[in-house]
Amino acid sequence: MAEADKGAAVLSQDSRRRQTSWSTAEAIKGYIRDHGLTSGEPLPTETELCEVLGVSRSSVREAIRTLASLDIVQVRHGYGTYVGGLSLAPLVSGLVFRGSLNQDGTFGTLREVLQVRIALDLGVADELAAHYRGTTNSALRALVTQMRAHSRAGESFAAQDGEFHRQLLAPLDNTLVRQLVAAFWEVHTNVVPMLGIPRAADIDSTVEAHDEMLDALEAGDAEAYQQAVLRHYAPLRNAIDQALANG
Amino acid sequence: MAEADKGAAVLSQDSRRRQTSWSTAEAIKGYIRDHGLTSGEPLPTETELCEVLGVSRSSVREAIRTLASLDIVQVRHGYGTYVGGLSLAPLVSGLVFRGSLNQDGTFGTLREVLQVRIALDLGVADELAAHYRGTTNSALRALVTQMRAHSRAGESFAAQDGEFHRQLLAPLDNTLVRQLVAAFWEVHTNVVPMLGIPRAADIDSTVEAHDEMLDALEAGDAEAYQQAVLRHYAPLRNAIDQALANG
Structure with missing residues (x-):
């Protein structure tokens, strides 16, 4: 993905290193918001998220787990990750x-x-x-x-x-x-x-x-x-x- | 077919891992409860938790992250894991x-x-x-x-x-x-x-x-x-x- 590569390249090495799973979680929340996704709609694949956000696969995985425990995303194993129910x-x-x-x-x-x-x-x-x-x-x-x-x-x-x-x-x-x-x-x-x-x-x-x-x-x-x-x-x-x- | 088989294998491995991490989180909550630990008190080390609960290190890590996002535990890097603030x-x-x-x-x-x-x-x-x-x-x-x-x-x-x-x-x-x-x-x-x-x-x-x-x-x-x-x-x-x- 040329677009994503460009985006990833903009992130400096330093800021990439500082990407914690917390800020990746914030970035994924930003993605949901910016793309107007609602409960039940699919998120990009793990690979796509790594590219779009310019972070490692382990950061994306960790962030997804955190967001899943907060019901902000829902992981349907074998299908993908979806926007969660945002429930209590x-x-x-x-x-x-x-x-x-x-x-x-x-x-x-x-x-x-x-x-x-x-x-x-x-x-x-x-x-x-x-x-x-x-x-x-x-x-x-x-x-x-x-x-x-x-x-x-x-x-x-x-x-x-x-x-x-x-x-x-x-x-x-x-x-x-x-x-x-x-x-x-x-x-x-x-x-x-x-x-x-x-x-x-x-x-x-x-x-x-x-x-x-x-x-x-x-x-x-x-x-x-x-x-x-x-x-x-x-x-x-x-x-x-x-x-x-x-x- | 090979691709689908691989997918199925990953799926079952993944859902097993998820199941383990969820029940490990419950087990850690049980540990806190049974030992009467209160907010700010230290939990056993990762190694000790693996032994006490009989689960893998990766399960303990994943469970700790989930519990941290719920403020049930707090990870102080370089110090250890403590009972969290149980806040909102x-x-x-x-x-x-x-x-x-x-x-x-x-x-x-x-x-x-x-x-x-x-x-x-x-x-x-x-x-x-x-x-x-x-x-x-x-x-x-x-x-x-x-x-x-x-x-x-x-x-x-x-x-x-x-x-x-x-x-x-x-x-x-x-x-x-x-x-x-x-x-x-x-x-x-x-x-x-x-x-x-x-x-x-x-x-x-x-x-x-x-x-x-x-x-x-x-x-x-x-x-x-x-x-x-x-x-x-x-x-x-x-x-x-x-x-x-x-x-």
């Missing part, structure tokens, strides 16, 4: 790990995650109330019915709970908020079993709070929704406070 | 990049980041009001005075703004919220110049809103604080809406 997966992974460390023998991380979840849920009240006002939502009600059955049988209802929160926020025009809520739900759900928190005695009221959240939203009442959100989290909050007091 | 740096990096892509020609990511910042700021109102009630905060007031001078001179006041928000939330018992607020502030501050959003005509009211936020907190009035938070973000919100309308 790295955030979830880091936070679940941090939560699992439980360094100070407390339930600190879980309590923090809970507070973030509450803030995000409260923060979208107006938008959700505007969307749901005057609607009926049988799919969401059915999930609550399933949660109730599981809870009364002393079983976990995490799957239905996750689906409820995902569906409830689906109409939001804000992908980032939806991703963050899903990410913190996942952190939360992964960390709780690690800490061995006992099943809250009043967990049934969490189930009922889902119905109350829906009631409030269908009535277009953002404030009532916020109150239901707080009731929804109360049993787990109490369980954590209890665990902290006993710890 | 990977989140910031990913979001700034996503914001810079601006794929659909809109200011969508910035508007989303703004909504998350607002939700988090509103979500900590009660805790902040309880903390600041009856206090006076000359350091925070001094930052507002500096912001006002910069704003009137038509200059940016990002440094003082960042410091104000950092200091304001410093008393919070929630590290995660503080880190998230700082992370989204950073995304926001990095994305705005990339999008070439014109300076808001009413940016002075953002400066004054900082004073109003402090007034409300010192009065212990969480609701007045929330109103001031909304006024604080209004000029930028308007600028984004304007840019979206013009786009």
Whole structure:
């Protein structure tokens, strides 16, 4: 590639030597941006990237691995490298790990995650109330019915709970908020079993709070929704406070 | 056929290696957890990790690089590998990049980041009001005075703004919220110049809103604080809406 050779030649020996895998990662990000590539679109081959960016194959490989761990690129083995999902997966992974460390023998991380979840849920009240006002939502009600059955049988209802929160926020025009809520739900759900928190005695009221959240939203009442959100989290909050007091 | 066979062989070797590096990263995380290591504490040497985990040196190296990009470990060249800060740096990096892509020609990511910042700021109102009630905060007031001078001179006041928000939330018992607020502030501050959003005509009211936020907190009035938070973000919100309308 004559063009690429020219580009590579412009880079001095010195700046080439200084190319770390970090700056190669930045260069690949620049390539994606400059070429207007979007999630799922293919990047040039490793060989082409070496030529275009004027760096060694090992630098490109290392940079690709770094970007893959950040979900900025996705390596499909045997096919090539594509622009990644730019998701919050790295955030979830880091936070679940941090939560699992439980360094100070407390339930600190879980309590923090809970507070973030509450803030995000409260923060979208107006938008959700505007969307749901005057609607009926049988799919969401059915999930609550399933949660109730599981809870009364002393079983976990995490799957239905996750689906409820995902569906409830689906109409939001804000992908980032939806991703963050899903990410913190996942952190939360992964960390709780690690800490061995006992099943809250009043967990049934969490189930009922889902119905109350829906009631409030269908009535277009953002404030009532916020109150239901707080009731929804109360049993787990109490369980954590209890665990902290006993710890 | 020979070419395809070669490809298949490379593929399986490659996916084996990837599998190993991923599970080696999990194994290193397990080591940190099981040994109760905390941020800044040293990990065993590369050689020791190979022995302890029973994997190759290249797997350990690759896993260390992946964990370093997630801030789970930190490599200090010439010294060794340490447990990382477990910060939200990977989140910031990913979001700034996503914001810079601006794929659909809109200011969508910035508007989303703004909504998350607002939700988090509103979500900590009660805790902040309880903390600041009856206090006076000359350091925070001094930052507002500096912001006002910069704003009137038509200059940016990002440094003082960042410091104000950092200091304001410093008393919070929630590290995660503080880190998230700082992370989204950073995304926001990095994305705005990339999008070439014109300076808001009413940016002075953002400066004054900082004073109003402090007034409300010192009065212990969480609701007045929330109103001031909304006024604080209004000029930028308007600028984004304007840019979206013009786009």
